[in-house]
Amino acid sequence: QVQLVESGGSVVQAGGSLRLSCAASGRSFSSYFMGWFRQGLGKEREFVAGITWTGSGTRYADSVKGRFTISRDNAKNTVYLQMNSLKPEDTAVYYCAASNVGLLTTSDRYNYWGQGTQVTVSS
Numbered sequence: 001q002v003q004l005v006e007s008g009g010s011v012v013q014a015g016g017s018l019r020l021s022c023a024a025s026g027r028s029f030s031s032y033f034m035g036w037f038r039q040g041l042g043k044e045r046e047f048v049a050g051i052t053w054t055g056s057g058t059r060y061a062d063s064v065k066g067r068f069t070i071s072r073d074n075a076k077n078t079v080y081l082q083m084n085s086l087k088p089e090d091t092a093v094y095y096c097a098a099s100n101v102g103l104l105t106t107s108d109r110y111n112y113w114g115q116g117t118q119v120t121v122s123s
Contacts, residue, residue: 002026002112009117020081022096030074038092047105
């Protein structure tokens with residue numbers, strides 16, 4: 001069992017930066033693939049970024065490549081999402097999730113989810 005708690009969401013102007021954190025509790029955090037998803041108002045939840053157990057492998061949605069960076073610190077049981085050059089279309093609730101299957105982009109392959117943190121980018 002893994003519990004996930006996101007933090008760091010805020011209101012920011014377009015072009016600004018935010019860093020989201022996801023703190024995990026429970027056993028074997030380092031054995032899970034971790035992902036960030038987001039869901040805008042009236043939209044479906046979409047994959048944003050993912051990272052392998054060791055942090056050596058990452059994957060990004062095309063819409064955030066070059067702007068967002070995912071990382072993890074297994075000693076702190078935490079995964080991060082650094083978001084730069086934010087755009088109004090990045091406005092969404094951001095969720096972190098854990099998967100014991102693989103570095104996948106589909107939400108149904110993730111076993112555990114946090115409650116989400118709101119990111120609002122004003123133009």
